[in-house]
Amino acid sequence: MHKQIRQYRQLIPSQRYQLQALHNKGFTQYQIAAHPSTVSRELKRNTPGEQYCAESEETLKDKRKKTVFKFRKHDARHEHILSEGLLMGGLLENIGYRMQLECPEIALSHTTIYRRIRENREAGGLFYQRLPRFGKTHWKGGKRKASQCLIPNRVDISQRPVIVEKRARIGNFEGDILSDQGTYLVTLVDRKNRLLLMAKTQVKTAEVVSNTINTLLNRISRVHTITLDNGGEFAQHEKVSQSTKAQIYFARPYTSYQRETNENTKGLVRRQWPKGTAFSPLTG
Structure with missing residues (x-):
């Protein structure tokens, strides 16, 4: 059964007889199949009495097939x-x-x-x-030189608390920078509620970026963590950590999926201001 039930689909008769034998002997759903949800759904739908019966299920299945409403997907x-x-x-x-x-x-x-x-x-x-991301070209590892060596006392994302990955609390931010025509947007996004904080800068030096991040996060009552990429503009992360009392972590090079919330939000921002749009007229 472990090899046969990997995702939910209608069971064949031989699988139902296996299920009946294992279930009646007291095996748990997790012991019966790799996907216990398949077993759970089968038992709930096809146990009219106290015990599951494979033969009765075949009769119920045929009856449902004759009476089910066929939804016409194409319209x-x-x-x-x-x-x-x-x-x-x-x-x-x-x-x-x-x-x-x-x-x-x-x-x-x-x-x-x-x-x-x-x-x-x-x-x-x-x-x-x-589609918003049609034709997008992705960099491959090795195309560019990662600048993590420019960041002193860098703490790798592998040391980030597990609770951040679960999105179980507000106050875990991801940060990055958007640039166009010599103007930059510093972006910070909360992983749980997707709150976007964004501010414009004319340069992206480490000092200016750290001051901008501090200004944005001063609006937030509690910041637990910030996850950044390896750009040299984040070299003064310790200054941000001291001001916000937040722990700062850095994603691995060429792994934008480790900051997926920020990357997705930047994609939404780009839909409003596509590449080639001048950020300089923006206010705030």
Whole structure:
């Protein structure tokens, strides 16, 4: 059973008889399958009496198949909804949520929407070109020299408390810098509630950046941790730590996924101000 049930899908008769034998002998759901949720769902749906019966389940399954409501996934309105939503810059998750509110009878999950866009591309459509990260090029390790050697007393992210990874409390921030046409935006994002703090600077020296971070975080009542990348502009992190009483950690080079909240937020900012936009006219 461990090798057969990896993700939820309808069980075949032989698996149901295995499940019946193990369950009736007192094995737990975790002992029966690698994915206990599959076992749990099967038992809840198909145990009319005190014990699970594989033979009875086959009868129940056939009955459900004859009476189930077949939801028609393809609808002529989908193409128009996707076209308008992508044109307005909507995230696919948000398009899915709006469909659930405005037309629940034809609503699609965001994973189905991704699949529809892929199908549209294979058919010669252009929906994929309206995705916010279409065509983005990623750097590979070794292309650039990491500047972690420029950061004194750097504390690696491996020493960061586990609670930060769980997003269980407010006050754990991720920081980075956006730049365009000689002007910079210092960004700080809370991992739990996604609060964005942002300020403009004309230079990105370590002193200016540390002062800007302190000014932004003075608005926050409690800051537990800050996770930064390895840019030399964060060399005065100890000054920030002393002012905010926060522990500061640095992600490993070329691993932007370790600051995924900040990276995703910067992507949203770029949708408002694409590359090539001058930050200098911005105020605040």
